[in-house]
Amino acid sequence: MTSLDDLEKVAKEYMQQSGRNEKGRAAKAGLAQDIIDKFSSVDFQLPLKEPALTSKGATTYIYENGSTYPATFELLAEILHTTLPIAIQSTKLGPGEVIVEDEDPKKARDEIDYCVRELKRRVHAKKPEFLRSAEAS
Numbered sequence: 001m002t003s004l005d006d007l008e009k010v011a012k013e014y015m016q017q018s019g020r021n022e023k024g025r026a027a028k029a030g031l032a033q034d035i036i037d038k039f040s041s042v043d044f045q046l047p048l049k050e051p052a053l054t055s056k057g058a059t060t061y062i063y064e065n066g067s068t069y070p071a072t073f074e075l076l077a078e079i080l081h082t083t084l085p086i087a088i089q090s091t092k093l094g095p096g097e098v099i100v101e102d103e104d105p106k107k108a109r110d111e112i113d114y115c116v117r118e119l120k121r122r123v124h125a126k127k128p129e130f131l132r133s134a135e136a137s
Contacts, residue, residue: 011071032134059108088115
């Protein structure tokens with residue numbers, strides 16, 4: 001099972017990788033492939049801590065163990081050509097928390113499940129473009 005911790009390590013390595021020469025570009029392209037494959041895998045889930053906090057029309061989840069994933073979400077935003085937090089429908093996915101504009105935890109959790117599937121689909125659709133970019137840099 002791919003964890004967000006694993007993905008964070010690969011994302012950090014990707015961001016630190018230099019593509020100045022052919023070997024560096026090949027390594028960066030390999031990391032790009034690994035990132036998308038890990039994120040797009042069917043068993044990938046966000047490690048959200050239960051119970052969620054509900055307040056003022058929203059439900060907020062933090063990641064287990066108070067973890068944050070800045071490299072992963074920065075890279076996902078780069079792949080999707082968007083800003084952080086990544087907004088899908090009424091959900092905002094960020095490096096430290098996920099916020100759903102619904103106070104009902106069951107509905108919020110269903111919304112997150114849908115948004116993660118949608119995010120995976122969008123990232124996977126950008127795979128060819130991201131790989132070309134990684135190979136060129």
